[in-house]
Amino acid sequence: MEEEESRSNRWRSSSTAAPMTLPVDLAEPARRLRRVRAALSEGRPIDPEDAGPLIAAIDSQLIGGSFEAEFGLSAPGRGKRNARRALLIEERDDALRSMAEQIGTEIGDANSEGVWDVFEALQAFADYRWPALRDAATCPPELDEADALAWTILQGNGGKPPSRRWLAEFFRQ
Numbered sequence: 001m002e003e004e005e006s007r008s009n010r011w012r013s014s015s016t017a018a019p020m021t022l023p024v025d026l027a028e029p030a031r032r033l034r035r036v037r038a039a040l041s042e043g044r045p046i047d048p049e050d051a052g053p054l055i056a057a058i059d060s061q062l063i064g065g066s067f068e069a070e071f072g073l074s075a076p077g078r079g080k081r082n083a084r085r086a087l088l089i090e091e092r093d094d095a096l097r098s099m100a101e102q103i104g105t106e107i108g109d110a111n112s113e114g115v116w117d118v119f120e121a122l123q124a125f126a127d128y129r130w131p132a133l134r135d136a137a138t139c140p141p142e143l144d145e146a147d148a149l150a151w152t153i154l155q156g157n158g159g160k161p162p163s164r165r166w167l168a169e170f171f172r173q
Contacts, residue, residue, distance in 0.1 A: 026086035029053075029072030092156025095149045096170060102146060115167045122161035125150035134159055 032050050039046045046054065057071035068074045075082040081089070096118070103117045129147060133140055139151050154161060162170070 026081060026083055027090045028083070030083040030087035033071065033073065088156040092153050093170070095152040095156070096167075099146070099149045099153065100171065102149070112168070115164050115171065118167055119161070119164045121146070122150055122153060126154060126159075126161045130154055130159065 032053060036046050036050050036054055038044075039050075053071055057067045060070035061067040066074065073083045099121065100114060100118055103114065103121065125147060129150070133143075133151060134154075136151075139148050139155075143151060
C-alpha cells in the first residue's frame with residue numbers, strides 16, 4: 001500500500017511540473033506563410049525575415065523532416081491549436097468586434113439587444129448566404145463589408161454561428 005501511495009505521489013508531483021513554453025503568438029507562422037504567398041503571387045521578393053524560416057522549412061522537408069513543424073505551423077502538442085486554427089480564431093474575434101461596432105448597439109448580457117443583433121445577423125448569413133460560400137478558401141471579394149465579416153466569423157467558427165450565450169461571454173471579456 002505504501003509503495004502504491006509513493007508511486008501516486010511521484011506521478012502527482014511530476015504532473016505539476018511547469019507547462020511547456022508555447023510561442024507567444026501561435027498565429028504568426030500562418031501570417032508569415034500568407035505574406036510569403038502574397039509576395040510570390042505579386043512577383044515581389046520575399047521579406048528576409050520570412051525567407052529565413054521558409055528556407056529552413058524547405059531544407060527540413062528535403063532531408064525527410066516536416067515542413068509544417070520547422071515553419072511553426074504544427075500544433076505545439078497533441079490536442080493543441082495549430083497556427084492555421086489560431087489565425088482563424090484571431091480573425092474571427094477581430095471580425096466579431098468589427099461587426100459589433102458596425103451594428104452599433106450596446107453589448108451586455110446574453111439577452112442584450114447588441115448580442116441579439118449580432119446573433120441574428122450571423123444566423124441570417126448562415127442560413128441564406130453561407131451554403132453557397134462555405135467552400136471558398138478566402139473571403140469572396142464580391143461580399144459587402146457586413147457579409148465579409150460574417151463570412152470570416154463563420155469560417156473561424158467551423159461554419160456555425162456562435163450561440164447568444166457564447167457571444168455574450170465573448171463580449172464580456
